[in-house]
Structures are given as C-alpha cells and as structure tokens.
Amino acid sequence: MNLLKLKIIELLDKHKKITPVAHELDLKQPTITYHMKSLEQEMGVKLFEARADKMLLTAPGKALLHYAVRINKLAQEAERVVMEYGSLARGKLTIGASYVPATYVLPEVLSDFSKHHPGIEISVLVKPAPIIKEKLWNHDIHLGLISSEPFEQPSLSTQSICEDELVVIFAPEHHLAAYETLNPGLIATANFVLHGEQSSTREMTTRWLNNHRIALIGPIELDSIEAIKQTVQQGGHIAFISELSVQEEVRKGQLLMRKIPNTRFQRSIYCCYNKDRYDSRLTEQFIDTLHRSFKNSPSPSINYWKN
Incomplete structure (x- = not known):
C-alpha cells in the first residue's frame, strides 16, 4: 500500500x-x-x-x-x-480557537507574528472548545487555543498561557449592583443570558445552576459573547462569562462583575497541539510569540468587584 x-x-x-x-x-x-x-x-x-x-x-x-x-x-x-524547516519565509499555519481567545487573545498575537513573518499564511477557525479538540485529534488544524478548565487528553499536548476566571456580570442599574457579595439566592432572582449549548461556559453555568437547584424561567440563549454583553448592558439580565472578555466594559463602567458564589470556576487559556505532529519551527515560533505577548503585557486578570 x-x-x-x-x-x-x-x-x-x-x-x-x-x-x-x-x-x-x-x-x-x-x-x-x-x-x-x-x-x-x-x-x-x-x-x-x-x-x-x-x-x-x-x-x-x-x-x-x-x-x-x-x-x-x-x-x-x-x-x-x-x-x-530551513526557512520561515513561506508556509501556512491553521489555528483553531474557541471564542474567548479568538476575540481577546489572538488579534494582538497575530499582528505581532505577521510583522515578523509576513510570508506566512494564517487561517483561524473559531469554534467551541470541544470542536477544537476534535479538530486537533483529526489533524485538521496545527494549533488550538481554547479557554477551558484543567483537562487531560492523552493525544494532546497543552500549555497554559494565562488564567481566565468565570464571573457573573450585570449592568450598573441592575438590582444586584447593590450587593458587593452575591449568594445563590440573589442570583436566582435574576434573568439569565446563556451561552450556546456547545460552549464550555454554558456547561459550567448549567453545572452551577443544577448544583444550587436553580431553575431558569425564560432565559435568552446567544452564541456571540459580544451579543451577550450588549444584552446584559441593557439592564435586565445577568450572565456568567469569561473575565478576560469583559475587561474593557468593566473599566468603562458599562458593566459590573462579581465572583460567582460558592464556586470558583478557574479556567485557563491553553495552547494545544496533537502529540503526533512534529513540532515544526513554524508552530514553535507562533507559540513563542504567544508566550512573549503575555509576558510583555499586564496580567489579564483584573479585580473590579465593587461599584
């Protein structure tokens, strides 16, 4: 054969x-x-x-x-x-990314990498983390960048790039804004905006709601993080969301965020690749650029828990 x-x-x-x-x-x-x-x-x-x-x-x-x-x-x-191998003047790199790193991590890294390697063609596939893992396993992509809780998958090699905690957000005029510390009972009084069913954030949100026996009435479901933030800013809903994705809105006072009570959903942005792939100079250079970007930038974690 x-x-x-x-x-x-x-x-x-x-x-x-x-x-x-x-x-x-x-x-x-x-x-x-x-x-x-x-x-x-x-x-x-x-x-x-x-x-x-x-x-x-x-x-x-x-x-x-x-x-x-x-x-x-x-x-x-x-x-x-x-x-x-001998030159990075030409080549192609296919990256799979879940929504948070695709929107809030990759743009700066891609810009930096392209400046130093203008002949490299880069394509980015944006899908939920489980699909990115599957694409890596099938060798459909070279690298994956996902926001996830700690995980082990024998076929994948993973490197933590930065931490990204899950938080609860709401508008400054929302009734939860009066509380510096929340509890499950208070959260149960609010209307929710949920992420799409394939999202890891949706899975964690559902797990938290089930653990605290909270049944939602008439939640809104949206696949777009930006759409979720815009909806929450209208004042009538709350959402569990990546801390990394709301830094700008929190700094501007457009959104408030609090810790999710009783549970700390500690996640990281992971860079992953299939162990069966040879770690080429191209992928090595991109991973180096990724690490350098976060080393030279302030920590993405911020603490705006008060009004």
Whole structure:
C-alpha cells in the first residue's frame, strides 16, 4: 500500500467518479483503475463497486477511508514541515480557537507574528472548545487555543498561557449592583443570558445552576459573547462569562462583575497541539510569540468587584 492509493481512496469518496480523480492527480484513467485493482488485491477484499455512472466505496472501503484520510493529512504535514524547516519565509499555519481567545487573545498575537513573518499564511477557525479538540485529534488544524478548565487528553499536548476566571456580570442599574457579595439566592432572582449549548461556559453555568437547584424561567440563549454583553448592558439580565472578555466594559463602567458564589470556576487559556505532529519551527515560533505577548503585557486578570 502506498500514499497514492490512499489518496485515490479519499478522492473517489469525494468525486464518486474516476475521471475527476485522474484529473486531480494528473494521471490517466487506466492508471487509476490499475491502482484500485492492485489495492483490492493487497487487501484481499472488494473496496469499490460501480453503481450506474458512479464508483462507490464498499463497507471495507469506507473503513479504509477513515485511516486513509488521517494518513494523507499526516503525509501533507510531514511535507510541510520539511519544506519550512530551513526557512520561515513561506508556509501556512491553521489555528483553531474557541471564542474567548479568538476575540481577546489572538488579534494582538497575530499582528505581532505577521510583522515578523509576513510570508506566512494564517487561517483561524473559531469554534467551541470541544470542536477544537476534535479538530486537533483529526489533524485538521496545527494549533488550538481554547479557554477551558484543567483537562487531560492523552493525544494532546497543552500549555497554559494565562488564567481566565468565570464571573457573573450585570449592568450598573441592575438590582444586584447593590450587593458587593452575591449568594445563590440573589442570583436566582435574576434573568439569565446563556451561552450556546456547545460552549464550555454554558456547561459550567448549567453545572452551577443544577448544583444550587436553580431553575431558569425564560432565559435568552446567544452564541456571540459580544451579543451577550450588549444584552446584559441593557439592564435586565445577568450572565456568567469569561473575565478576560469583559475587561474593557468593566473599566468603562458599562458593566459590573462579581465572583460567582460558592464556586470558583478557574479556567485557563491553553495552547494545544496533537502529540503526533512534529513540532515544526513554524508552530514553535507562533507559540513563542504567544508566550512573549503575555509576558510583555499586564496580567489579564483584573479585580473590579465593587461599584
């Protein structure tokens, strides 16, 4: 079995026809057919079946596809690493980030990195932390930047970049603003804005509410952190949210924040990568820029617990 045959498996699943596979690989159709038959002989099972004008994968073919996709991605990664090893003048870096680091951490880091490495193409995928972890496991991205409670995942290497506590926020005119310290009973009197269901913040909020037997009536659910902050600023709702994401509004007096009672949701911004990936100079340089950015900046943690 060679990489070309695995690439044919992946492209046949994509195109369902031999002609576009041959075109994409710059080969003749008989050559593609030869490799398909050769692969079936090697594996000892039928991997392909013709239906009407389509060429489809059999059940064993689909099983092989799962590994073919992963092996092809690793092969592409190996080629990329070798080509960029001697120079950082060119290259591509794909980063996955959950919403908080994507919005409040990455912009400054990306700007700094691009100034020093203008030839590097960077793309950022913004998704909830669980999806970023999955993308890392599947080798779909090179690096992940997520806001999360401490976690262990054998396939991932993680580095804590900075701390980011979960806090409760509300407008200065909200009735909770009269209290410097909150308790579950007070929070139960407020209307909530909730994060989307896939968010780690939503999971922690739900856990806290369940632990204190608080049932919400008519909460608002929003996927955007900025939309959550704007809604809370209107004065009628509260939200559990990343401290890092509300620093500017708290400094300007547009929002107040307090500690969440009885529980300290201590989270960190983690930089993660798949242990199976070679730690190339490109990823090393980006991680160095990430650490340097926080080393040279004031601590992101602030304390504005009073009016």
